[in-house]
Amino acid sequence: MTAEILLQTLASGVLIGLIYALVAIGLTMIFGVMDIVNFAHGEFLMLGMYSAFWLFALYALDPLLTLPLTVLMLFAFGMLLYKLVIKRIVAAPMLSQIFTTFGLMILMRGVAQFLWKPDFRSIENSWVAGSVKLAGIQLGKPQLVAGLGAVVITAVIHAFLTRTRLGAALEATAADKEAAQLMGIDSHRMFSLAWGIGAACAGAAGVLLATFFPIFPEVGANFILIAFVVVNLGGFGSVTGAFWAGILVGVIEVMGGLLLGPQYKTAIVLVLFLAVLMFRPQGLMGKA
Amino acid sequence: MNALGERMNALKIGLGLMVAAALLPFATSNPTHLNLAILVLMAAQLGVAWNLLGGYAGQVSLGHAAFYGIGAYASTMLLLNFGLNPWLGMLLGGVIAAGLSFLFGWSCFRLKGHYFAMATIAVAELVQIVFTNWDYAGSAVGLTIPMAQQGLGAMVFAEKAPYYWLALGLLVLTLAATLAVERSHVGYYLRAIKDEPDAARSIGINIARYKQIALSLSAFFTAMGGSLYAQKELYIDPASVLGTGLSIKMALVSILGGVGTLFGPVVGAVVLTVIEELTRVVFGGSGRGTDTIIYAALIVVIAVFYPNGLLGWWRERRAHSQAQRTSRAQEAAR
Numbered sequence: 001m002t003a004e005i006l007l008q009t010l011a012s013g014v015l016i017g018l019i020y021a022l023v024a025i026g027l028t029m030i031f032g033v034m035d036i037v038n039f040a041h042g043e044f045l046m047l048g049m050y051s052a053f054w055l056f057a058l059y060a061l062d063p064l065l066t067l068p069l070t071v072l073m074l075f076a077f078g079m080l081l082y083k084l085v086i087k088r089i090v091a092a093p094m095l096s097q098i099f100t101t102f103g104l105m106i107l108m109r110g111v112a113q114f115l116w117k118p119d120f121r122s123i124e125n126s127w128v129a130g131s132v133k134l135a136g137i138q139l140g141k142p143q144l145v146a147g148l149g150a151v152v153i154t155a156v157i158h159a160f161l162t163r164t165r166l167g168a169a170l171e172a173t174a175a176d177k178e179a180a181q182l183m184g185i186d187s188h189r190m191f192s193l194a195w196g197i198g199a200a201c202a203g204a205a206g207v208l209l210a211t212f213f214p215i216f217p218e219v220g221a222n223f224i225l226i227a228f229v230v231v232n233l234g235g236f237g238s239v240t241g242a243f244w245a246g247i248l249v250g251v252i253e254v255m256g257g258l259l260l261g262p263q264y265k266t267a268i269v270l271v272l273f274l275a276v277l278m279f280r281p282q283g284l285m286g287k288a
Numbered sequence: 289m290n291a292l293g294e295r296m297n298a299l300k301i302g303l304g305l306m307v308a309a310a311l312l313p314f315a316t317s318n319p320t321h322l323n324l325a326i327l328v329l330m331a332a333q334l335g336v337a338w339n340l341l342g343g344y345a346g347q348v349s350l351g352h353a354a355f356y357g358i359g360a361y362a363s364t365m366l367l368l369n370f371g372l373n374p375w376l377g378m379l380l381g382g383v384i385a386a387g388l389s390f391l392f393g394w395s396c397f398r399l400k401g402h403y404f405a406m407a408t409i410a411v412a413e414l415v416q417i418v419f420t421n422w423d424y425a426g427s428a429v430g431l432t433i434p435m436a437q438q439g440l441g442a443m444v445f446a447e448k449a450p451y452y453w454l455a456l457g458l459l460v461l462t463l464a465a466t467l468a469v470e471r472s473h474v475g476y477y478l479r480a481i482k483d484e485p486d487a488a489r490s491i492g493i494n495i496a497r498y499k500q501i502a503l504s505l506s507a508f509f510t511a512m513g514g515s516l517y518a519q520k521e522l523y524i525d526p527a528s529v530l531g532t533g534l535s536i537k538m539a540l541v542s543i544l545g546g547v548g549t550l551f552g553p554v555v556g557a558v559v560l561t562v563i564e565e566l567t568r569v570v571f572g573g574s575g576r577g578t579d580t581i582i583y584a585a586l587i588v589v590i591a592v593f594y595p596n597g598l599l600g601w602w603r604e605r606r607a608h609s610q611a612q613r614t615s616r617a618q619e620a621a622r
Contacts, residue, residue: 035402085588085592088592088593089591094348095342095591095595098350098402098405099539099540099587099588099590100588100592102536103585103588103591104588105584106580106583107585107587107588109584110580113580114577114578118577225413228409228410229410263417263420264417266417267414267417271414273407274407274410274411277399277406278395278399
């Protein structure tokens with residue numbers, strides 16, 4: 001019995017951790033390329049959720065079907081946000097950078113509340129509703145599909161970064177902006193690409209979450225702090241690090257909730273976060 | 289010489305404004321106006337306190353609500369459980385917060401820039417979780433201060449005016465402390481740490497110690513602001529005194545006015561609070577968050593276009609027009 005509960009908890013921790021990883025990948029990429037922490041990253045996820053919700057509610061299109069469309073929209077939105085706002089603060093003092101993205105966070109929440117009201121919404125009866133029994137443990141199909149989807153998208157991003165010229169250019173900019181610029185890589189183009197990919201990843205996470213998580217304007221707040229923790233654990237700028245750290249954080253959070261009570265699950269993650277920041281600021285997997 | 293004269297002028301203007309401010313309750317008996325003025329003063333005081341660390345020492349804290357909440361809870365819990373006088377409670381709350389700030393500093397100061405800012409968010413969030421689940425502190429329900437005892441001794445008043453003077457007094461005290469820091473060697477060291485940390489270390493400044501001095505002072509005054517809030521509202525809960533929004537507002541007030549300047553946060557508090565209240569009154573009734581949208585758009589515009597704050601922008605403009613005048617005068621002389 002106890003072993004069963006433990007296994008069940010472990011499995012749900014891994015599944016939610018995969019979503020955390022997907023949210024964190026965009027955050028870590030933006031930070032890696034341009035040293036800006038995007039406080040509004042949770043809002044990309046929120047927009048992804050609403051996109052899935054409205055396409056489902058208005059046109060009866062399943063979230064899995066509309067995932068590519070939402071990803072494209074968020075990609076365009078991320079790039080647009082870079083062109084309109086972020087571009088102006090690339091060289092600004094850190095204080096301006098923090099408050100620009102912080103302001104964007106509140107702004108997007110405000111606009112979402114204005115357009116779609118603060119109500120909690122959910123997607124009922126999607127393709128993935130229900131649950132399956134696997135090796136003696138009960139798993140929700142939405143969670144399972146979301147976890148799988150997150151793995152696939154992370155793999156695609158990884159392949160893009162390691163196998164394509166554009167991905168290599170992005171990595172080069174992250175490693176040394178000036179040197180990359182001298183090799184003819186336009187930094188601004190790379191920055192805007194990072195914002196596009198970052199927003200798209202968070203949006204995809206939102207769509208995958210939308211089938212089992214309430215949708216509301218401030219939903220991003222539940223994910224942004226955890227995403228920071230994941231980014232730190234994985235090492236700022238490291239996509240692979242963020243993937244493994246996401247899983248680790250998911251498991252620790254769910255296990256902590258089981259052992260100490262659900263009200264302390266965030267506290268455990270935050271303590272871990274502070275401990276890592278203090279004793280291993282380069283992250284668990286980052287280079288010294 | 290010119291700079292000194294300018295400083296003296298600024299101080300004279302400041303003193304004049306303070307005297308005028310002290311007389312305000314005699315000019316208006318409208319409780320709404322007075323309440324707005326109190327909100328401005330309280331926001332200004334918090335901004336000035338935040339500025340000690342964020343402006344002078346350059347350490348951007350996004351977790352100052354932790355100190356505010358600790359101050360509010362300390363004085364309230366001491367009052368409710370031990371009947372301690374709120375005046376003493378306020379002082380003790382400040383001391384407790386300053387003491388706990390060593391823990392805050394120990395855990396966060398080895399981090400720089402973004403990392404420091406994120407760590408402070410995490411610390412404040414942890415404090416909020418603790419108070420939300422701590423039954424002795426009223427957990428999520430919060431604590432209520434009884435109105436039975438009123439008057440100066442109990443720091444509970446039926447009218448607004450006494451709170452106004454209390455807030456003004458606390459603001460003046462915080463400004464005086466900041467001025468003292470600015471004028472002392474601590475102020476010079478802090479500026480050195482902010483602008484040239486490596487150079488500061490190489491000439492033997494103990495960076496950790498001076499950052500901690502700034503943090504302790506900042507925490508002390510922030511906590512006193514929290515105690516004042518508790519005495520004014522007579523009710524506190526984790527959301528109202530420990531929320532992330534509070535931390536942001538403290539920093540925002542300074543940034544809007546101008547970080548690292550004595551009166552910057554005061555200017556920022558006036559502008560921000562008035563805008564906040566105006567949008568709330570004009571658009572708040574819709575219940576759709578229009579006030580939030582305007583507030584947020586304002587944050588973005590300020591952060592992107594006026595990184596030096598309103599005071600910095602004004603000084604730049606004046607310097608610019610002065611330079612123009614000089615060049616025109618030279619032109620004429622030729």
